[in-house]
Amino acid sequence: MTAKLKDSLYPVLFALGFLILWELAVRLFAIPMYLLPAPTQVVSAIDGSLWSHTLVTLGESLTGFILANILGLVTAIIFVHSKPIEKGMFPLAIALKTTPLVALAPLLVVWLGTGYSSKVIASMLICFFPILVNSVKGLKAIEYEAWELFSTYKGTKREIFWKLRLPTSLPYIFSALKISTSLAIVGAIVGEFVGANKGLGYVVLVSSYHMDTPVMFSAIIASALCGLLLFWVVGLLEKKFIFWTRSDDL
Amino acid sequence: MTTAIREQTDSAAVRSPGNREIMLSLRDCSLSFGNVPVLNRVSLDVYRNEFISILGPSGCGKSTTLRLMLRLLSPEGGGEVTYASPDLSLGMVFQKPVLMPWLSALQNVMLPLELGEKKKFSKKEAREKAESALRLVGLQDFLNHYPHQLSGGMQQRAAIARALAADPTVLLMDEPFGALDELTREKLNFELLRLWESPETSLSSIVMVTHSIQESVLLSNRVVMMSPRPAGVTDIIPVPLPSPREAGMEELPEFHQTVKELRKRVKHL
Numbered sequence: 001m002t003a004k005l006k007d008s009l010y011p012v013l014f015a016l017g018f019l020i021l022w023e024l025a026v027r028l029f030a031i032p033m034y035l036l037p038a039p040t041q042v043v044s045a046i047d048g049s050l051w052s053h054t055l056v057t058l059g060e061s062l063t064g065f066i067l068a069n070i071l072g073l074v075t076a077i078i079f080v081h082s083k084p085i086e087k088g089m090f091p092l093a094i095a096l097k098t099t100p101l102v103a104l105a106p107l108l109v110v111w112l113g114t115g116y117s118s119k120v121i122a123s124m125l126i127c128f129f130p131i132l133v134n135s136v137k138g139l140k141a142i143e144y145e146a147w148e149l150f151s152t153y154k155g156t157k158r159e160i161f162w163k164l165r166l167p168t169s170l171p172y173i174f175s176a177l178k179i180s181t182s183l184a185i186v187g188a189i190v191g192e193f194v195g196a197n198k199g200l201g202y203v204v205l206v207s208s209y210h211m212d213t214p215v216m217f218s219a220i221i222a223s224a225l226c227g228l229l230l231f232w233v234v235g236l237l238e239k240k241f242i243f244w245t246r247s248d249d250l
Numbered sequence: 251m252t253t254a255i256r257e258q259t260d261s262a263a264v265r266s267p268g269n270r271e272i273m274l275s276l277r278d279c280s281l282s283f284g285n286v287p288v289l290n291r292v293s294l295d296v297y298r299n300e301f302i303s304i305l306g307p308s309g310c311g312k313s314t315t316l317r318l319m320l321r322l323l324s325p326e327g328g329g330e331v332t333y334a335s336p337d338l339s340l341g342m343v344f345q346k347p348v349l350m351p352w353l354s355a356l357q358n359v360m361l362p363l364e365l366g367e368k369k370k371f372s373k374k375e376a377r378e379k380a381e382s383a384l385r386l387v388g389l390q391d392f393l394n395h396y397p398h399q400l401s402g403g404m405q406q407r408a409a410i411a412r413a414l415a416a417d418p419t420v421l422l423m424d425e426p427f428g429a430l431d432e433l434t435r436e437k438l439n440f441e442l443l444r445l446w447e448s449p450e451t452s453l454s455s456i457v458m459v460t461h462s463i464q465e466s467v468l469l470s471n472r473v474v475m476m477s478p479r480p481a482g483v484t485d486i487i488p489v490p491l492p493s494p495r496e497a498g499m500e501e502l503p504e505f506h507q508t509v510k511e512l513r514k515r516v517k518h519l
């Protein structure tokens with residue numbers, strides 16, 4: 001327990017040291033605020049609106065994240081059960097993956113407007129590929145002997161799926177979820193850049209017009225914290241669900 | 251060659267007292283993987299109440315032969331795998347433990363009992379069967395441990411328990427004790443014999459792949475020898491030891507003679 005406490009103390013200490021250095025540097029070298037605001041200036045730029053913008057972005061990315069992962073998993077299950085569909089659709093999925101989201105985002109806004117849905121879809125598009133690829137890989141990663149075991153004891157296709165394929169794929173699924181946490185936020189913010197009147201992306205954009213760097217910093221930091229929060233939650237779930245492998249302590 | 255096999259099969263059958271009912275038989279089974287021939291016209295009958303060991307060089311097709319018996323693989327044209335009855339209950343211990351890492355030892359052993367369209371056992375029955383099977387292999391204190399919390403030998407014992415729990419009539423074992431230390435191995439050998447002889451279990455025949463000549467002689471009624479790939483059954487050697495087998499039989503001259511005989515034949519392969 002004390003070791004654990006110590007472990008979590010290190011990053012806190014480092015972050016604190018970094019902030020102090022940053023503050024000192026800004027004051028010592030008299031760096032102008034529009035270039036690099038000191039931490040204290042960033043903190044004083046935070047008001048209640050930042051919180052609501054953060055909630056907007058978090059809501060968009062979380063919705064996109066969840067929908068993309070459900071959709072990706074279902075698609076993977078279909079792929080694993082049907083070779084023709086997999087062969088036919090996988091190139092499409094790759095094409096989707098290689099198209100830059102930034103190029104698609106304006107189209108999404110044209111189609112769906114400047115509201116919630118265009119950001120959710122942007123977030124979904126970017127999260128879809130990792131879960132698809134990893135689930136397909138995970139669902140196929142069963143040991144040959146395990147399959148033989150199920151066959152020997154007359155396991156049905158359904159049982160092989162629920163009792164063998166799905167649990168085998170869990171570690172793969174979780175590694176996709178971890179990758180997607182930060183991607184989901186990127187998706188939502190790119191969507192907000194293109195057309196929005198709320199959200200952290202919107203705040204960053206508007207504050208850049210006004211050279212309001214402290215506000216910009218506060219929004220950037222808030223978006224980073226959103227990513228961290230999602231990552232942390234997914235990490236906790238992973239530890240709970242995949243107790244049988246030692247996690248790589250990420 | 252064929253006549254030699256016939257002779258030996260017959261003499262073994264004469265030795266095995268009375269009952270000659272065939273539980274499972276392979277007839278002229280050949281098998282290739284791609285264009286690599288692995289099995290070449292393998293024929294073997296497994297009788298009721300007999301313990302067969304299969305000896306052969308690594309990679310010759312022993313595991314493949316067991317897979318044929320399980321009907322996980324089918325023989326090429328002309329070959330045939332027949333069971334005494336269509337619902338013959340087969341158990342299998344694989345070369346690797348193949349435990350599900352997300353299931354506890356108990357849940358792993360219960361797994362085969364709960365598979366299949368028709369429910370074989372109620373949850374409670376399955377649990378009781380699994381518990382007693384785990385007790386049999388000495389894992390009664392580890393019911394709720396997960397595979398990653400068990401040693402390699404304990405994992406293999408859990409795999410044996412899993413095969414036993416399903417009440418097999420014919421038990422196929424692929425080097426079940428290969429990963430175990432000498433002491434545990436010896437203990438489990440006799441446990442296995444006791445189980446096989448016990449009238450309480452439905453276990454009637456055992457086919458075990460092993461690399462140990464001593465083990466094969468000590469345990470089995472007949473030792474099947476396979477040649478290198480493409481493998482066939484080259485010899486079936488009856489073991490003239492009295493049953494039930496007991497500890498100390500390794501000292502009997504018959505034991506030494508059979509071991510010597512097998513050694514000689516292994517060299518000729």
Ligand SMILES: Nc1ncnc2c1ncn2[C@@H]1O[C@H](COP(=O)(O)OP(=O)(O)OP(=O)(O)O)[C@@H](O)[C@H]1O
Nearest residue numbers: 283288306307308309310311312313314315345479
């Ligand atoms: N699924 C497979 N695909 C291709 N070749 C295979 C396959 N399974 C087995 N073989 C080949 O068949 C041969 C026999 O394999 P098998 O596993 O039956 O050997 P074995 O006698 O059990 O060996 P060991 O004692 O080392 O376990 C080997 O040469 C192996 O390369």
Ligand SMILES: [Mg+2]
Nearest residue numbers: 312313345424
């Ligand atoms: Mg083998």
